Amino acid sequence: MTAPASTRVPALLRRHGTGMLAVTAAVASIFAAWQLLALAGDRVPSLADTxxxxxxxxxxxxxxxxxxxxxxxxLLGMALTLVVGVVLGVVMGRSRWAELALTDLTMAALAAPAVIWALLTTMWFGFGWLTPVVTVFLAGLPFVIVNVVKAVQAVPGELILMSRAFGVSRAEVLRHVIAPAVAGSTVAAVRFSIMSAWNGLLLAEWFGSTSGVGWRSRYWYDANQLDGFLAWVLVFVLFLILVDQVILGPVERAATRWRSL
Known part of the structure; x- marks a missing residue:
């Protein structure tokens, strides 16, 4: 039974209000800590200067x-990460041989920090657009794979067997059984993946690019202008907060809404 509009609207306002409150609180805490550091000494420029x-x-x-x-x-690197990560995660979750073949490689990639990928891609591809894109892809991929594998393996085997017994095709099982179970975990994986991939992007631009946020941060770092460097750090932090709270939070709630039905 569908809830009346009079109850849906306040619930929607509460959800959006909570998200905006979380963003406001996160930004306020960052600014407060920043200002305290600026007041404690002359090594950190004030928020106003930044x-x-x-x-x-x-x-x-x-x-x-x-x-x-x-x-x-x-966005290009993350699109590749999601497509390849979800496909490999589903294959590894459904195939024991694929899991045995790729698990150790995935764990090794998961343990590698983003700076390693940034340095490797800079040596492999030099200065250009390919270096940051591949860094984003490699830094974010293992997070998606691991979460999707666990989600697929958590689907009851009896449910899949019953579906096949009633003549449901593999494509329909994938669409109506596995996909809903993977959706929430994929969004959760994206939250971790974005953090690692964004760090990798900035490092790749720092070491191997002549444009972008990372390159501009290094420009001010090399000029020994801390206010310029921290200005771009501020852009970096605010981007992560906004994406996590304003975009991924509501998407994750929508993707996992079926669990509460």
């Missing part, structure tokens, strides 16, 4: 141009 530098970067056209470059690389 924001002023960021405004100057925007006025010079550097902010949006470099952020757009980084986002294009990031």
């Amino acid at each position: 924001v002023a530098r960021l405004a100057a970067e925007h006025a010079d056209g550097q902010l949006m141009a470099n952020f757009a470059v980084s986002m294009n690389r990031f």
Whole structure:
């Protein structure tokens, strides 16, 4: 039975209100800690100076141009991560041989920090768009694989056998049985994957690029201008908070809503 509109609207407002409250609290805590560090000594520029530098970067056209470059690389790498990660995760979850063949390799990739991928891809591909894209892909892939494998293996085998006994095709089992079970875990995997992949992107741009957020951060670091460096760190942190709280949080709740039915 569908809930009346009078009850759905307040529930929707509460969900969005909670998300915005979480974002506000996270940003406020970061700013408060920042300001305390600035007051404690002269090694950390004030928040006002940092924001002023960021405004100057925007006025010079550097902010949006470099952020757009980084986002294009990031979205391409994450798209490849999700497609390959979900496919490999489902195959490993359904096939014992695939799991035995790929588990150790996946665990090794999971243990490798993002900086390793950034350095390797810089040596492999040099300066160019391929270095950050491949870094994003390699840094985020193992998180997706591991979570999807566990989700697939958690699907009751009896449910799949019953579906096949009633003549349900493999494609329908994958669509109506496995996909709903994997959806929530995939979103959870994306949250961890984005953190690692975004770090990898910035490091790859730091070491092997002449554009993007990571490159611009290094520009100010090499110039020994801490306010410029921290201005781009602020962009980096705010991006992660907004993506996690505003986008992935509601998507994860929608993907796992069936569990409460």
